[in-house]
Amino acid sequence: MSSLAASSFVEITHWHELDDAIPKMRAALDRHPVHIETMRNAEHMIIERGLVFVHAGLRPEVSLAPQSLDDLMTIRH
Structure with missing residues (x-):
């Protein structure tokens, strides 16, 4: 669910x-x-104690700063 x-x-x-x-x-x-x-007000990426938290995923070949909002919110692989 x-x-x-x-x-x-x-x-x-x-x-x-x-x-x-x-x-x-x-x-x-x-x-x-x-x-x-x-x-609407939630952060899209949280970095704490060396861990990165996002809603969906990250592109491993892209450093953190230029990650796209679309990837942060929708990527699932």
Whole structure:
């Protein structure tokens, strides 16, 4: 289950349920605008104690500073 689904109180047990769940997640977020504001204000990359934290991934051939936001948020390999 995705963290957005969990934070929106929408249960998804299989990916094929996602299309039906998206409107429910949007409605839940509309009821909790602080979640949207928190996501908008979140840092895209956190470096702490020599560890790097991002939402999705990094390109190993690219140093940290020029990593693209798209990669930080979507890369999954």
